[in-house]
Amino acid sequence: MSLDKQLKAEYQDKIVWITGVGQGIGLSTAKQFSALGAKVIGFDKHFSDASVLYKSVQCDLSNLLELEQILAELISSGLAPYNLINVAGVLEYDSIDALTTEQWLHCHTVNCSAVFLFIQACYNNFKQNKAGSIVTVGSNAAQTPRQKMAAYCASKAAVTQLTLTAGLELANYGIRCNVIAPGSTLTPMQTGMWQDDSGAQNVIDGFAKEYKLGIPLQKIATPDEMAHSIVFIASNLSSHTTMQVIAIDGGATF
Template sequence: MQFEQALNAEYRDKIIWVTGVGQGIGLAVAKHFHALGAKVIGFDRHFSEPDALYKQIVCDLAQPEQVEQILAELIEQQLAPYNLIYVAGVLEMGELEALSLSQWQHCHNVNAASLFAFIKHCGAHFKQQRVGSLVTIGSNAADTPRQQMGAYCASKAAATQLTLTAGIEWANFGVRCNVIAPGSTLTPMQTGMWQDEQGAQRVIDGFAEQYKLGIPLQKIATPEEIAHSAVFLASNLSSHTTMQVLTIDGGATF
């Protein structure tokens, strides 16, 4: 109960930026912050539950130049964030020889280049205020290679290092930056890879022929489980935690 009270006290009327709020983890994060009284500004192309948002920013995170202009305007309007939660991500599948350059670039634009744009535009504000927190939703694939996921793995590794670099550059200003690295999570990205109703169990069991271990906890994460950790890491309850990668994958990459 004390934790919940502390979070409510911290986030009441605070502006929180969350990307990828249209579905999955991003939506769960937005709803959690909204329930704590925060003013959530959500970024995405489509919005499934706008009631959880203080403001909807329609944008294509595959176009970092467009994102930069939007962020500059928001900051000019005094809508800079107290916390930034970068959740948006895309997956492009294919063996390296079969991947197109456009697929590679799409993955990197959404997963890393637009994150860079957010970091760049929030940095001066965070440093001036000497308060703030960045949580990036990365992936356990950032340091564990996956067959047919080269673009995704590389882009999530880039996102991880971008976040940790921001953490060391901003540490003297009291601004914290951390990464959450989920494994398989029950989102449209995950279920889109399943071929039938046995898809979940196959993921839990692992794919020996792909050198991919199963999940010791014998379940797939929910978006809410990731969201709870994101809110905690962003909050003052973890005030001495920065430049860390929290892997939440049920033991899949122990």
């Protein structure tokens, strides 16, 4: 059986939860799972293409009380996921002395605390079903400090360890939990940091003054490339992979 047929056989009519489906990596991931026959439940504030979703859930991941209620309702309605894919994230970009407490908390709330609620909401169903997996999109910045990215780096380090700990706790139930750690990827978050048309090339070349290496592969990743990896790691094609952090950054953090 071809790999494509194996994936379609696995995902036909399976419920997959994906956060951050409004754009970028989340949207690409939703499209790929949908093409495999999955029933994708997507979470975001805004949706640019809801046609690939089985159900769209409009929510603010920084509102934890509201999010907890939404997730509980989905679980009680029999819509617990076969795969939980945590993609949504925000960047607060400023030096430590300029960051506000509000910025710090916002970054940690969306990038880590919301993921905690998603994992917790699905936890018992994963244990009972003994099938499926969790994939969290972290960042190579979780292990490599970046100037003006203290809140982001710290939040991604936190959510990485959260996901790996879930993997350790759920291993006896056959549930795999892994982290995809992208580097620079062509998303609005990335392009929002560029100053001019040379932004992409500058990222590829690196910033010596900021102690940031360039990208050996000489290109910036696309959301589709990240989505391919997410689908593979989440699926049974990767059935013996758990508690791993897989950097996909073109060699930027070798």
